[in-house]
Every structure is written in C-alpha cells, then in structure tokens.
Amino acid sequence: MNLVENYKIIQVFEPKTTNAAITSDYITLKNAVTAAVIVNLAQTAGHATQISLYQSQDVEGTGAKPLVNDVPILANEDVSASDTLVRQSDGVSFTVANTAKNKQIIFYIDPAKLDMNNGFCCLNIRIGASSQATNFACGEFILENKYTQTEQLSAVVD
Template identity: 40%
Template sequence: MSYIPEKNKPIEAISPQAGAGITGTYVSLSNSGKCYVLVHINQASAEPVEITIEQATDIEGAGSKALTNVVPIWADQDCAASDSLVRQTDAVAYSTSATLAHKLVVFQINPAQLDVTNGFDCITVKTAASDPTNITAAQYIHSDLRFGG
C-alpha cells in the first residue's frame, strides 16, 4: 500500500478566495517528475474564469512569464453532475464555460517543458479577474518525486 505523502507532495497554491485576479504561490519543480495543478472554481456568476500557468526562475517569481509549450489539460465543467475529467485541447491556458457550477480543471506540467535552458524551474497558477461571486482555490500535486516528499 502506498500513501499520498510517500509518492506525491500536495501544496496549497491558492486558498479559497473571490474572483479578483489571483496569483498562486510559486513552487519549484526541481525535485518533481511532474506537477499537476488542480483548480477548483465555484462559479456563481456566468462570467468564465481564465486560468494560466506561468514559469519563473525562483519561488519569488523572478522573470515570471507564460508557458511557451502546451500542456495536457482536463476539466470537469460540473462536478455535481459528474466526476469525469474530460481531456481538453493541450494549451497554455484554459477558460471555463459560463455555466454556473462547481468546476475542476487539471493541468499536467512536465518540468522538462519549462524554459530550463534559461533557468526556469518554478511555476505558479493565475486566474484573471472574474466576478466577485466566483470562488477559486488551487493546489499543486508534485509526483514522481526525486528525493521523497
């Protein structure tokens, strides 16, 4: 039997908060084989939420810039109706539908696809400004850890 902390490392990216533009915590992927970014949106207004992942050279956000390589994305546009994550088109950003619902969006980040040549090994998740009644939270799940959790 394995346990999440033995094989994966969850880290809070964004604590639940209202729909202003939000920047999550920057995290290093230097010891991760992959990082999954899970974004929960309780969409109470029909205004879509734009989600992006940015890369940086340190956990302070130095040189933060958009991803240049597309990444796999999955989404559940209505968690109350289904628990199915549907594969979306690979991209560097994702916009939710305008449907009022609790949603889950998952980005899969491979650290090797960051701009490693120029020292980029950190990421953050960002949401653009949205309606104040839309609540967003996010977490990172580091997997394939090189040196344990």
C-alpha cells in the same frame, strides 16, 4: 503512507473570490517528476474565467513569463453532475464556460516543458478576474517526487 511518500501536495492559494485576479505562489519543480495543477471554481454567476500557467526562475517570481509549451488539460465543467474529467486541447491556459457551475480544471506538467535552458524551474497559476464577488477558486499542486521520502523537501523555497 504511500501518498505522502511519493507525492507532495501544496495548496498554492486558499479558496478566495475571483472578483479580482488571483496570482498563486510559485512552486519549484526541481524535485518533481511530474506536476498536476488543480483549480476548483465555484461560480454562482456565469463567467468565462481564464486560468493561465506562468513560469519563473525562482519561487520569488524572477523573470516570470507565461508557459509557452503546451501541456495536457482536463476539465469538468459541472462537478455537481459528474466526476468525469474531459480531455481538452493541450495548452498553457484554459477558459471555462460562461456558466454558473462548480468546475475542476487539471493541467499535467512535465517540468521539461519549462524553459529549463534559461533557468526556469518554478510554476504558478493565474486566474483572471470575474468581477463577481460570489465566484470562488482554490488551487493545489500535486508533485510526483523524484525520490521516495517520508520527510519531503519544501517546494516553496529554492
């Protein structure tokens, strides 16, 4: 299958409430050409939820700090009405509209956007608390592999 040979798909956090803040697993981008970070939100109560990208030096989160180099962001603020993703201003975080809708946000990351000179090669997602027990989020990374392979290297270990 071309998809699994060329891309690694990783669920970094399962669907869970945004009543409290969410911090995903860190994923190494050492073997990635590019990465797409996908966050899906199901908001039954309107909330301007913030989604942020953080970088670290390893998958344990050593030296974690916000990503500082802007990356492309696309958003669909109502996936029930359309499948169209709208280009947003480049950034390192995105705050969704304060509406009760199902939403999808995608960040496109070139690993060179991380602080590679200081050993930062891993990335995670942080979702701000909505204080709404009925609002949910889930997150995935899709990594474009440097090398085509049927048995892929793990992205959750260094």
